Amino acid sequence: MQFDPILEGLIRAFWLLVTLDPEVYSIMFLTLRVSGIAVILATVVGIPLGAAVALRDFFGKRSLMSLVNTLMGLPPVVVGLFVYLLLSASGPLGPLQLLYTPTAMIIAQLIIAAPIVVGVTVSAVGSVDKAIRDKALSLGATRLQLTLTILREAKTGIVTSVILAFGAAISEVGAVMIVGGNIRWATRVLTTAIVFETELGEFSVAIALGIILLLMAFIINWILTRMQWSGLRR
């Protein structure tokens, strides 16, 4: 009996996908849009920041890294609450009227994803052999060329930071639930839809959505992993 909802969910997932169910597809696209934009922004901000922290020595570097490492484990619910207070009508950014919009969800996921990109990039860039620096300089690299060379050497680790950030963003439910409100056709994403269907007792639909979520995550990670391994033959 226990396996029934799972089997049913599998069939349901397949059915929803092949019949191009409009609501499911809109939920999928919103999920991808919110997490995709959040991770792209986190990458654009996080990689240069992580590289700068790793390559420079400055006062308070260690304290900063402790902070970043703590932020990497930030509970999404807490982020949701924080962004909610920021965007709510009485909050400092209330006039922008962003609460319960996909933009609010992107902001929340950006806050979750960015520390992961920064933290993992710092560690990836920091673990590039110091001899690479002397090698590049001795072969005539400028400061900028040196930095780019070191980043290229750290490529595997840097792409890992993006994979981890994407995983954290697409799978979190607490923050998008609070700041998005799980509004049908507007701010409902796969994770919040799963919570919603489960509460309704629609287990097979919830499982179908879960399977779709896994499938999407797999495809994105497959692409990122190919990037990670391109040019490496070991």
Add this chain to the structure above:
Amino acid sequence: MALIETEDLTKTYAETVALRNVSVRIEEGDFFAVVGPSGAGKTTLLHLLDLLEEPSNGRILFSGIDTASPDQDRLTLRRQIGIVFQRSIMFNTSVYDNVAYPLRIRGIKNDIDGRVDEALELVGLEGFERRHALTLSGGEAQRVSLAQAMVFQPRLLLLDEPTANLDPRNVSIIESIVSKINHQEQVTVVMATHNIAQAEQLASKVAVLREGVLAEVGDASEVLRKPSELLMSFAASVNAYSGEAHPLDDGLALIDIGDNIRIEAATRKKGKVTVFIRPEEIILSTVPIKSSARNTLKGKVTGITDLTDGVQLKVDAEREFTVIITKKSFNDLRLNLESEVHLNFKATSVRVI
């Protein structure tokens, strides 16, 4: 005008003085060896000459230009100098991309293929372009490093113990490449080495460093003909012995190095001499072998050290000898501490000065 010249060069790190008031002149076309025990400041000197670090005191003139200039000018100067470090590190990409790197960062777009080919040919690694650089052996990586340093046609090539940790075959390959670079390509070479025999074989000028101070400098033949106590003190690790030479027929001499050991060498010298036997040129066997080698000694293995591409053995044959063999030979011979071995080397492998 000297190609590169240092004046009272001093470098300190925190509390330690790595180099103190070192003044050397290296002329265009020189093969300049810097010898000294480890920790003498050889690497520091080379890093300073490559303008990777700045001296704490004193100055470096490259072609008469003071190198204590703004970053951009230092870069222009540095781009005329190639260096090969003791430990070769490769970029995580193909051999081709590794060798093309210096050209690309200089914005050179013309004939990269041809120049990479040429550089790989120089180091005897034609056809290695598509290999992944991280799969190379230590000797191959060192040769690719040499190709990287030569591909942009430097005026000065710096070599920091380029053959330390390598197996005998790669040592001799690299030595002949480096010699060719100096003689045929007319590139000025500065090589740091703790191996006096190597300096004697390759260099035209020799400087001896001890504890960061320049102890001796001059023509190789002069500095090495009468090796000072200092030179001998760290030469022990490369089979250097003093002895009395007694001429035999056929241009051979019997050299008594004490402890009842007599070595046959191809020399006409007599009287007090210093002999070197390169660790790579000693053939090791576990049973006596019949060969053309004029010298055979019996001893016991007293030390085994793993090198990147080979194995270094200390052998007690009344006097201590250092032998470097390949890992394959080491495994095939099933050697252990206390193993009995025979050392065989030719009279022509003994260098007498």
